[in-house]
Amino acid sequence: MKFSLAQIAHLVNGTVTGNPDVEVNTFAKIEEAMEGSLSFLANPKYENYIYNTQASAVLVSKEFTPKSKIKSNLIAVEDPYVAISTLMQMYQKNNSDIKSSIEDTAKIDKTAQIGKDVYIGSFSYLSEKVVVGHNTQIMPQVFIGKNAKIGHDCIIMPGVKIYSDTVIGDYCTVHSGAVIGSDGFGFAPKADGSYENIPQLGNVIIADYVNIGSNTTIDRATMGSTKIAKGVKIDNLVQVGHNVEIGENTVIAAQTGISGSTKIGKNCVVAGQVGFAGHITIADGTKIGGQSAVTKSIRNPNGSFAGRPLLPVKEYLKMLVNLKNLG
Amino acid sequence: MKFSLAQIAHLVNGTVTGNPDVEVNTFAKIEEAMEGSLSFLANPKYENYIYNTQASAVLVSKEFTPKSKIKSNLIAVEDPYVAISTLMQMYQKNNSDIKSSIEDTAKIDKTAQIGKDVYIGSFSYLSEKVVVGHNTQIMPQVFIGKNAKIGHDCIIMPGVKIYSDTVIGDYCTVHSGAVIGSDGFGFAPKADGSYENIPQLGNVIIADYVNIGSNTTIDRATMGSTKIAKGVKIDNLVQVGHNVEIGENTVIAAQTGISGSTKIGKNCVVAGQVGFAGHITIADGTKIGGQSAVTKSIRNPNGSFAGRPLLPVKEYLKMLVNLKNLG
Amino acid sequence: MKFSLAQIAHLVNGTVTGNPDVEVNTFAKIEEAMEGSLSFLANPKYENYIYNTQASAVLVSKEFTPKSKIKSNLIAVEDPYVAISTLMQMYQKNNSDIKSSIEDTAKIDKTAQIGKDVYIGSFSYLSEKVVVGHNTQIMPQVFIGKNAKIGHDCIIMPGVKIYSDTVIGDYCTVHSGAVIGSDGFGFAPKADGSYENIPQLGNVIIADYVNIGSNTTIDRATMGSTKIAKGVKIDNLVQVGHNVEIGENTVIAAQTGISGSTKIGKNCVVAGQVGFAGHITIADGTKIGGQSAVTKSIRNPNGSFAGRPLLPVKEYLKMLVNLKNLG
Numbered sequence: 001m002k003f004s005l006a007q008i009a010h011l012v013n014g015t016v017t018g019n020p021d022v023e024v025n026t027f028a029k030i031e032e033a034m035e036g037s038l039s040f041l042a043n044p045k046y047e048n049y050i051y052n053t054q055a056s057a058v059l060v061s062k063e064f065t066p067k068s069k070i071k072s073n074l075i076a077v078e079d080p081y082v083a084i085s086t087l088m089q090m091y092q093k094n095n096s097d098i099k100s101s102i103e104d105t106a107k108i109d110k111t112a113q114i115g116k117d118v119y120i121g122s123f124s125y126l127s128e129k130v131v132v133g134h135n136t137q138i139m140p141q142v143f144i145g146k147n148a149k150i151g152h153d154c155i156i157m158p159g160v161k162i163y164s165d166t167v168i169g170d171y172c173t174v175h176s177g178a179v180i181g182s183d184g185f186g187f188a189p190k191a192d193g194s195y196e197n198i199p200q201l202g203n204v205i206i207a208d209y210v211n212i213g214s215n216t217t218i219d220r221a222t223m224g225s226t227k228i229a230k231g232v233k234i235d236n237l238v239q240v241g242h243n244v245e246i247g248e249n250t251v252i253a254a255q256t257g258i259s260g261s262t263k264i265g266k267n268c269v270v271a272g273q274v275g276f277a278g279h280i281t282i283a284d285g286t287k288i289g290g291q292s293a294v295t296k297s298i299r300n301p302n303g304s305f306a307g308r309p310l311l312p313v314k315e316y317l318k319m320l321v322n323l324k325n326l327g
Numbered sequence: 328m329k330f331s332l333a334q335i336a337h338l339v340n341g342t343v344t345g346n347p348d349v350e351v352n353t354f355a356k357i358e359e360a361m362e363g364s365l366s367f368l369a370n371p372k373y374e375n376y377i378y379n380t381q382a383s384a385v386l387v388s389k390e391f392t393p394k395s396k397i398k399s400n401l402i403a404v405e406d407p408y409v410a411i412s413t414l415m416q417m418y419q420k421n422n423s424d425i426k427s428s429i430e431d432t433a434k435i436d437k438t439a440q441i442g443k444d445v446y447i448g449s450f451s452y453l454s455e456k457v458v459v460g461h462n463t464q465i466m467p468q469v470f471i472g473k474n475a476k477i478g479h480d481c482i483i484m485p486g487v488k489i490y491s492d493t494v495i496g497d498y499c500t501v502h503s504g505a506v507i508g509s510d511g512f513g514f515a516p517k518a519d520g521s522y523e524n525i526p527q528l529g530n531v532i533i534a535d536y537v538n539i540g541s542n543t544t545i546d547r548a549t550m551g552s553t554k555i556a557k558g559v560k561i562d563n564l565v566q567v568g569h570n571v572e573i574g575e576n577t578v579i580a581a582q583t584g585i586s587g588s589t590k591i592g593k594n595c596v597v598a599g600q601v602g603f604a605g606h607i608t609i610a611d612g613t614k615i616g617g618q619s620a621v622t623k624s625i626r627n628p629n630g631s632f633a634g635r636p637l638l639p640v641k642e643y644l645k646m647l648v649n650l651k652n653l654g
Numbered sequence: 655m656k657f658s659l660a661q662i663a664h665l666v667n668g669t670v671t672g673n674p675d676v677e678v679n680t681f682a683k684i685e686e687a688m689e690g691s692l693s694f695l696a697n698p699k700y701e702n703y704i705y706n707t708q709a710s711a712v713l714v715s716k717e718f719t720p721k722s723k724i725k726s727n728l729i730a731v732e733d734p735y736v737a738i739s740t741l742m743q744m745y746q747k748n749n750s751d752i753k754s755s756i757e758d759t760a761k762i763d764k765t766a767q768i769g770k771d772v773y774i775g776s777f778s779y780l781s782e783k784v785v786v787g788h789n790t791q792i793m794p795q796v797f798i799g800k801n802a803k804i805g806h807d808c809i810i811m812p813g814v815k816i817y818s819d820t821v822i823g824d825y826c827t828v829h830s831g832a833v834i835g836s837d838g839f840g841f842a843p844k845a846d847g848s849y850e851n852i853p854q855l856g857n858v859i860i861a862d863y864v865n866i867g868s869n870t871t872i873d874r875a876t877m878g879s880t881k882i883a884k885g886v887k888i889d890n891l892v893q894v895g896h897n898v899e900i901g902e903n904t905v906i907a908a909q910t911g912i913s914g915s916t917k918i919g920k921n922c923v924v925a926g927q928v929g930f931a932g933h934i935t936i937a938d939g940t941k942i943g944g945q946s947a948v949t950k951s952i953r954n955p956n957g958s959f960a961g962r963p964l965l966p967v968k969e970y971l972k973m974l975v976n977l978k979n980l981g
């Protein structure tokens with residue numbers, strides 16, 4: 001598919017500087033773009049690339065003033081990142097081939113309730129009383145345990161494992177290898193030094209518009225529910241312990257681990273490889289830097305912290321300088 | 328199922344304060360409990376909740392003396408945590424539906440030996456000469472490589488991958504996505520800067536009563552065996568390198584990594600996101616705090632350590648205070 | 655299979671001290687070796703074991719001079735590690751049972767192109783227009799998305815998930831549970847605090863002779879490609895973000911995470927649990943110690959760094975000493 005710059009400008013409410021009849025057929029990063037591609041400049045760090053890019057057109061901010069001559073055509077928009085993302089979504093929608101069939105090598109218990117226009121891929125296994133909402137795509141090799149409910153318009157990628165009693169809302173995406181609802185890590189020490197398994201009788205409840213990354217693990221509650229609120233985005237290889245609660249629109253980067261019964265507020269941003277101790281509460285809007293150790297509750301909202309010990313970012317940066325002086 | 332408080336008190340050798348005829352039908356955490364549920368108070372941190380809980384009954388310690396009036400009925404027991412855990416196990420046993428059939432879409436090599444009352448789910452693949460003991464549940468989509476042996480009364484959850492020659496004992500549970508017996512990470516550098524793969528000819532041996540978490544990886548030995556002793560409990564997303572040995576009843580929390588040939592003693596407790604260097608030995612009863620770096624052997628048993636550099640806990644806490652002062 | 659020491663010496667260009675007619679039939683580590691086994695001494699740390707080993711023969715360096723009497727026969731070679739590894743490879747080749755068949759419970763789209771002597775195991779799913787090169791082994795329960803290309807002589811272990819458009823070169827091994835090509839973690843914040851999914855339209859390109867460990871995740875590019883160069887070795891549970899590039903013959907140990915758009919050079923060695931920030935560039939030949947935080951670009955090649963803050967190794971070691979003094 002080809003689009004003229006005039007057409008694109010129309011879609012994103014932008015203004016063309018250059019030739020509006022030029023056509024593009026793909027997207028590219030500004031430093032890699034070739035002729036025929038549409039690129040964008042959002043992060044000022046990448047500004048130098050615009051003066052040499054081979055892109056046929058670049059989406060730029062209305063505020064952008066070139067420091068020297070640019071060969072590319074420009075399309076000025078309110079927010080270039082939002083604009084490229086909107087265009088990519090349109091492209092993706094046009095190119096996706098939503099399936100709505102049940103492949104004959106899927107195994108579906110006769111008590112399962114499957115909505116309209118659902119796709120269920122080969123070698124997927126749906127247990128007793130599973131419920132799947134309309135338009136949901138269950139890709140091949142997925143396991144769904146008994147009584148689990150998946151909402152509508154979800155995408156469950158190949159090989160996802162969903163244990164019994166899990167509840168997943170609408171418009172969720174779960175990537176391959178994620179395990180949802182496995183047993184919480186709970187063992188009662190016995191007198192002889194060995195441990196007794198504590199039954200994990202709760203479940204996992206995931207609200208709408210949640211994304212879960214590849215090979216992430218979310219444990220079921222010992223009793224009650226592990227809860228992931230609306231709009232939460234979880235990256236790959238993240239560990240979410242039993243009875244954890246994560247508030248709306250919180251974002252958690254790869255390889256972070258959250259110990260049992262910890263509650264993270266709304267609109268938080270957690271970087272990669274962070275560790276949270278158990279039984280603590282993190283206020284709304286908290287930002288945590290990569291590899292930090294969060295061992296105590298954070299009561300005041302909207303703070304930014306990093307390090308081990310965890311410090312307000314300003315103090316953390318000072319600590320780093322002082323640590324360097326110890327080297 | 329409903330039980331009266333009198334019945335419950337009988338099961339856990341407790342004493343009812345309140346109405347012994349009241350009935351409960353579920354378990355709940357004290358801060359979330361509704362009418363009809365049985366709760367417990369084990370951690371003093373949660374004591375305030377008991378004065379307002381909606382639970383129909385709460386298991387408390389015989390030593391517990393309320394500071395003010397409690398609406399709930401109480402059942403006084405020796406150890407409330409052990410009592411609730413015992414009751415939950417009884418509940419789980421009564422509610423589980425152990426299957427003992429071989430689903431027709433499982434693929435089982437004709438040389439495999441399958442014990443009595445085994446369940447093998449759809450899309451599971453059992454290779455040549457696999458042995459599975461009686462009462463073991465192999466859930467759907469499991470792979471078991473040739474010559475692997477699984478003991479009796481095990482639960483292998485959906486999608487577990489067990490490489491050839493692995494040995495798993497009795498009463499073990501392996502959660503979804505765990506990979507047992509994959510190649511150790513061994514490469515010999517060549518003169519041109521590239522690496523030659525070193526064949527990994529050993530295996531993994533797991534003893535009885537071991538639990539392995541979701542998406543945990545345990546590498547086979549280069550030669551000899553990677554060994555997980557009786558009663559070991561391993562959480563999710565843990566990496567166990569080639570030729571590692573883990574002693575009896577050691578507990579390892581999520582996202583910890585253990586490099587090749589390291590030996591961890593018995594009855595150790597390792598928190599989450601800890602890293603162990605290779606070729607070191609850790610004494611029995613050692614406790615390691617979260618995110619620590621264990622780079623040297625620990626010779627004396629029963630010590631508690633944390634941090635990077637790793638320090639005895641008392642010194643570690645002092646270091647943390649001093650680090651804060653650098654911020 | 656049994657081999658005489660004379661035969662072995664011939665295979666690895668070595669010299670026997672002792673009885674060349676003695677036969678061995680297995681490999682063993684020097685500290686565990688029993689009669690009938692061939693062992694090796696490469697790391698001087700293990701030298702004491704040679705004076706008591708039960709191995710029938712030990713591969714040693716030509717430079718090795720015993721400090722006391724050794725019961726074992728010795729085979730002196732240029733490099734004992736290379737020698738044992740060569741012998742193990744020969745052994746592995748003789749013992750492997752390469753399959754070249756397509757099991758009837760595999761699901762293969764009619765538009766897929768399958769090379770000569772390919773094995774495709776049960777419950778594997780090959781989507782539209784997948785290409786698989788000759789001699790490649792696709793083990794059971796693998797998913798390959800549409801348009802993905804796998805080269806020749808690859809081994810794709812059970813349960814690997816390869817998303818659409820992924821390209822994998824020749825002679826690659828991918829271990830169980832690895833997920834290649836899942837969506838990059840990209841979300842555009844909206845005015846109401848929620849996030850919009852940014853479509854991930856790029857792919858993953860993996861060159862020849864690459865090894866990828868169990869449960870490792872490699873995200874597709876937002877646009878363009880995430881690139882893993884020739885000879886790269888990646889351990890288990892590693893996270894590789896969208897648009898990352900990893901140079902030739904770089905080795906990355908378990909549980910390391912690399913954030914989006916970071917470029918790591920050739921011949922680097924990265925230890926376990928390291929975190930890389932996004933959008934940085936690491937020079938060729940860089941070595942990074944375990945659990946380090948790499949937050950800035952490294953411009954000069956062949957440096958060795960560790961810690962948080964990241965310091966040259968010499969300064970890092972000094973910092974560790976000073977930190978201990980704070981404890």
